[in-house]
Amino acid sequence: MGGDGGSIPGRIDLVRTSGYTFVRNLGGMGYSPNTQMKTADEHLTTAQIKDLRWKTCSLSQEPLSRPIMACRVGLLYNKEAVIKYMLAKKPLVTMQHTKNLKDFKEVNFGVDTTRSFICPITYTEFCGANRAVLIWKCGCCISEKAFKELMKCQTSQGEAVCPNCNATFMYNPRAFDLQSTTVDPVSHDIVLLVPDQSEEGYIRAKLATKVKTTR
Secondary structure (H helix, E strand, C coil): CCCCCCCCCCCCHCCCCCCCCCECCCCCCCCCCCCCCCCCCCCCCHHHHHHCCCCECCCCCCCCCCCEEEEEEEEEEEEHHHHHHHCCCCCCCHHHCCCCHHHEEEECEEEECCCEEEEECCCCCEEEEEEEECCCCCCCCEEEEHHHHHHCCCCCCCECCCCCCCCCEECCCHHHHHCCCCCCCCCEHHHHCCCCCHHHHHHHHHHHHHHHHHH
């Protein structure tokens, strides 16, 4: 019998293990004071966060459903959520880079039979491991790998043709260098969709600087 009428803890319950703590660290006998649990919650990996962002509206946190819009940061939104946000006229700190509907672009996603978003060139599904490039001018969304391969002959900034719809857009090969402080994020039509958290920080910082200089 245990000292409090409970069960007798086994040795495995009594040995403190790295990364674990006691359920009730008050001493005494019995099961609860001597049972260990993880001290920290499980955390999502960067890839898992990206996969989740590919499926969730950044405003409403509801599942993404067409029509879908994107902002210059590269985040995805349900169009209905964007319109509701604009009509509410209650600015959010996370949305300071948007002032009106012109700061959003409706995305022309390819969709397969499973309703997944796919590249119209490679027919591969967009996800954390297969990132996408949004051409802001026309709204087409293309696999980053395919886009870079198709654009490798154009080494300087200038007009280019969308590989999907043949619309012209402003291309800048340095747009992929998100840490660069000399590339104006709105001087070209390339937006990398679903950035990771560090990339998002760089983009937001550049957009914030752009807003300050235009005021």
